[in-house]
Amino acid sequence: LMIASSLDCYDIVKYLLTDNNIDINLQDNFGETALFLASALGNAKIVKLLLRNNANPNICNNENVTPLIVSSYNGHNDTVKALLEKGDVNINYQDNLCKTALSFAAHEGQPLIVELLLK
Known part of the structure; x- marks a missing residue:
């Protein structure tokens, strides 16, 4: 699931999520989940799919970085x-x-993201 999510393989992720035994929130050695990896790479379609299937958006990696950050x-x-x-x-x-998602967005010059976070 993590590999398919990071490679933007939507159909494979969708198929894997049909397995009731899959742990959608499983973390790798870095504390990263499928949702984290898809978020890091900007795979929005997969992020939406994982969220619809109850992926936890607040699980952070080993550096306390969340998918939103x-x-x-x-x-x-x-x-x-x-x-x-x-x-x-x-x-x-x-x-x-x-640092928060807002502080990173502001520092990296992401005005649209700053606006989204302030809503």
Whole structure:
């Protein structure tokens, strides 16, 4: 699931999610989930699919970075929007350096993401 999510293989992710035994929130050695990887790479369609299947948007990696933080940092507008539309994402979560998605978006010059986060 993690590999398919990171490679933007929508149909494979969709198929894998039909397996009731799959752990959608499984973390790798870096603490990253399928949702984190898809968010980091801007795969918004897969992010939406994972969220519809109850992926937890607040699971952070080993550096306390969430999917929202990494997608804000990388400037993935559609991914940020998908995460925010989920409704239960913690926009104030801080990573190990006490930075939030908003602080990363502002620092990286992402005005649309800043606007989305301030709504």
